[in-house]
Amino acid sequence: MSELHFILTIAAPTHCAILAFMSDARQQTHDAQAAGLCADCLHSRRIESAHGSVFILCNLSLSDPRFPKYPRLPVLSCDGYKKKP
Numbered sequence: 051m052s053e054l055h056f057i058l059t060i061a062a063p064t065h066c067a068i069l070a071f072m073s074d075a076r077q078q079t080h081d082a083q084a085a086g087l088c089a090d091c092l093h094s095r096r097i098e099s100a101h102g103s104v105f106i107l108c109n110l111s112l113s114d115p116r117f118p119k120y121p122r123l124p125v126l127s128c129d130g131y132k133k134k135p
């Protein structure tokens with residue numbers, strides 16, 4: 051059974067709530083588009099906060115100052131990119 055992700059949007063001024071959901075596969079596609087190259091880079095590590103926020107940590111930043119620890123997403127071009135096998 052696929053997991054569903056719910057998004058609750060409160061629309062002012064009508065104050066009506068819109069509940070939407072995305073399937074797991076659709077959520078993964080959305081995440082990959084939001085992260086750009088980092089989504090499938092060997093050097094990326096996905097970090098999820100206790101509040102559910104998701105960050106991408108670039109492991110190359112630990113040894114090379116040219117790379118930010120938390121790259122601004124989406125990363126569209128990167129000299130360190132290496133596709134995960």
Ligand code: SF4
Nearest residue numbers: 088091094108128130
């Ligand atoms: S090397 Fe580039 S593409 Fe890979 S995780 Fe770091 S910033 Fe993202």
